[in-house]
Amino acid sequence: MSSQCRSILPSKLYRAEQIKQNEADCAHRNGIDLYQLMEKAGHAVFDCVLARFPTAQHILIIAGGGNNGGDAYIVARLAIQSGMNVTLLAKNKGEALEGDAKVAMHSFVSAQGTVLDLDKHLDSIRQLDVDVIVDGLIGIGLEQTLRASTAEVIEAINHNSAPVIAIDVPSGLNANTGQPLPIAVIADYTVTFIALKPGLFSLDGPDHCGQLIYSELGLRKEFESSVSTDLSLIHRDTIVPIPKRKQNVHKGSFGTVLVIGGALGMGGAAFMAGKAALRSGVGKVYVMCEAGNEGMITQLCPELMVTGLEMLEVDRYLAEVLPKVDSVVVGPGLGLTKWSLAVISELLKQETWYQTPSVIDADGINCLAYKLDKQDGATQDAFARPDKPWVFTPHPLESARILGETVQSVQADRLGAAQRIVNKTNSAVILKGNGSIVASKGHSAINMSGNPAMATAGMGDVLSGVIGASFCAWQLNQTSLQKKLEIATYLHGLAGDFTAKESKIGMIATDVIESLPAAIWNCQEYNNKVQGN
Numbered sequence: 001m002s003s004q005c006r007s008i009l010p011s012k013l014y015r016a017e018q019i020k021q022n023e024a025d026c027a028h029r030n031g032i033d034l035y036q037l038m039e040k041a042g043h044a045v046f047d048c049v050l051a052r053f054p055t056a057q058h059i060l061i062i063a064g065g066g067n068n069g070g071d072a073y074i075v076a077r078l079a080i081q082s083g084m085n086v087t088l089l090a091k092n093k094g095e096a097l098e099g100d101a102k103v104a105m106h107s108f109v110s111a112q113g114t115v116l117d118l119d120k121h122l123d124s125i126r127q128l129d130v131d132v133i134v135d136g137l138i139g140i141g142l143e144q145t146l147r148a149s150t151a152e153v154i155e156a157i158n159h160n161s162a163p164v165i166a167i168d169v170p171s172g173l174n175a176n177t178g179q180p181l182p183i184a185v186i187a188d189y190t191v192t193f194i195a196l197k198p199g200l201f202s203l204d205g206p207d208h209c210g211q212l213i214y215s216e217l218g219l220r221k222e223f224e225s226s227v228s229t230d231l232s233l234i235h236r237d238t239i240v241p242i243p244k245r246k247q248n249v250h251k252g253s254f255g256t257v258l259v260i261g262g263a264l265g266m267g268g269a270a271f272m273a274g275k276a277a278l279r280s281g282v283g284k285v286y287v288m289c290e291a292g293n294e295g296m297i298t299q300l301c302p303e304l305m306v307t308g309l310e311m312l313e314v315d316r317y318l319a320e321v322l323p324k325v326d327s328v329v330v331g332p333g334l335g336l337t338k339w340s341l342a343v344i345s346e347l348l349k350q351e352t353w354y355q356t357p358s359v360i361d362a363d364g365i366n367c368l369a370y371k372l373d374k375q376d377g378a379t380q381d382a383f384a385r386p387d388k389p390w391v392f393t394p395h396p397l398e399s400a401r402i403l404g405e406t407v408q409s410v411q412a413d414r415l416g417a418a419q420r421i422v423n424k425t426n427s428a429v430i431l432k433g434n435g436s437i438v439a440s441k442g443h444s445a446i447n448m449s450g451n452p453a454m455a456t457a458g459m460g461d462v463l464s465g466v467i468g469a470s471f472c473a474w475q476l477n478q479t480s481l482q483k484k485l486e487i488a489t490y491l492h493g494l495a496g497d498f499t500a501k502e503s504k505i506g507m508i509a510t511d512v513i514e515s516l517p518a519a520i521w522n523c524q525e526y527n528n529k530v531q532g533n
């Protein structure tokens with residue numbers, strides 16, 4: 001998501017329906033009506049045209065039948081008034097328009113603008129040689145799969161090689177979920193109004209928005225103070241600062257993490273989680289792995305305290321070590337075998353585990369989902385326990401396993417799926433993927449750091465180690481579980497951003513581990529400078 005304009009972004013996100021329900025009241029309280037708001041929206045988009053394409057002569061504008069189309073007519077009028085050659089295509093030549101959008105169309109026509117019939121000019125959309133296209137087909141009014149004729153218009157816009165500015169939301173994109181329904185305009189810029197919508201930041205949203213330009217239309221303060229939300233963004237300005245360390249400290253000051261994983265053939269995952277915890281500043285890291293793997297893990301990282309165990313030795317080890325650690329990372333390379341299921345069964349018997357901050361990742365999730373599927377009472381009881389300091393970190397497939405759903409239903413509404421996992425496990429959740437979602441009861445936040453180079457094996461193991469560290473290495477004792485997880489997720493992505501080369505191809509998980517100290521330092525320095533700490 002590195003192309004998005006982060007520095008000016010607010011932290012709150014609002015669903016389309018919250019904006020629709022509240023924009024009129026907010027505008028009225030600010031002394032303007034909805035038509036004046038539409039004028040402001042049109043001006044904001046035209047400012048973008050002028051700023052990004054100052055030499056543009058010929059502009060193609062697509063206007064839909066709702067208020068998103070209304071904004072488009074304002075842009076078209078401003079373009080004519082500034083001497084541009086404007087081609088405006090509208091459904092039914094705009095004849096069915098009502099309300100403010102109709103007024104906007106008349107203002108365009110009064111400025112000598114001509115409205116052409118969209119359906120008769122599909123080929124023009126594909127082929128017209130223009131300097132810029134403005135997409136005002138559909139905004140936050142889209143609720144269900146596109147009609148075929150509208151999908152065809154979007155396909156035609158995407159076919160034209162001219163740059164595209166989308167008004168409010170790329171047409172066809174679900175503003176709440178980031179899902180194209182099933183196709184959406186691929187814009188170079190999206191000028192979005194009043195409040196940020198979650199779909200612009202998650203799933204396919206960022207690939208369709210291009211650079212995001214937030215235009216509050218003078219309503220941000222009014223809107224944020226009068227409308228509450230359970231959604232937020234995670235970016236540099238929203239994370240709680242990690243304090244700088246005092247000089248007089250020792251390894252005991254920064255906690256102990258236990259990593260449980262590393263079945264035969266998968267020792268590398270436990271190594272990566274353990275090393276990521278160390279690189280995030282943890283004082284001591286224990287690794288409990290399957291007997292036979294201890295040598296290779298120690299060789300990869302001699303700073304880890306590694307113990308290889310047979311099945312029958314696990315209970316004694318856990319009873320002895322769990323009370324000594326500040327957090328547990330369960331899952332990296334754990335496998336789904338007799339050994340790993342025995343490990344999980346022993347863990348479920350340890351009362352200490354339920355009070356210990358724990359990350360449950362990868363095969364930790366798969367083992368628990370498997371046991372749940374087998375109606376295992378201990379797993380059901382563990383899920384039912386309220387207020388555990390646990391976080392599940394599933395990718396979409398693991399999410400589907402926990403929920404007993406399909407990957408499609410998880411991806412169709414990632415924010416909803418994250419909350420369903422929170423409710424089912426009584427734990428926090430990080431639902432991985434583009435725009436990872438950090439969720440706990442009643443709140444979900446979408447992370448903005450990270451890049452496509454991170455789509456590679458082992459990256460989740462690194463994240464689990466960073467989260468393990470967030471519980472003890474950063475002296476965030478007064479910070480909520482949600483906020484700790486937000487910092488860990490952000491720093492993991494930032495370390496990936498620091499490491500990725502331009503092509504965003506070929507970075508590996510162990511590269512990211514080495515960038516963790518720089519990412520932490522960078523945020524501490526930023527905090528010092530910007531917030532004066």
Ligand SMILES: NC(=O)C1=CN([C@@H]2O[C@H](COP(=O)(O)OP(=O)(O)OC[C@H]3O[C@@H](n4cnc5c(N)ncnc54)[C@H](OP(=O)(O)O)[C@@H]3O)[C@@H](O)[C@H]2O)[C@@H](O)CC1
Pocket residue numbers: 020023034035037038041042064065066067068069070071100137138139140141142143144145146147150167168169193
């Ligand atoms: N309120 C204001 O004054 C302000 C509002 N603002 C702007 O208004 C936008 C919201 O406007 P909105 O609510 O009118 O909805 P909007 O995004 O234009 O979509 C409706 C159009 O989409 C079409 N359509 C829908 N579903 C479809 C489907 N499945 N398949 C195909 N078509 C479908 C639907 O067609 P219909 O179904 O009616 O034939 C209709 O033509 C918002 O994003 C912002 O840009 C700003 O100017 C600030 C002031």
Ligand SMILES: [K+]
Pocket residue numbers: 068135136137138139166167168169170171
């Ligand atoms: K649009």
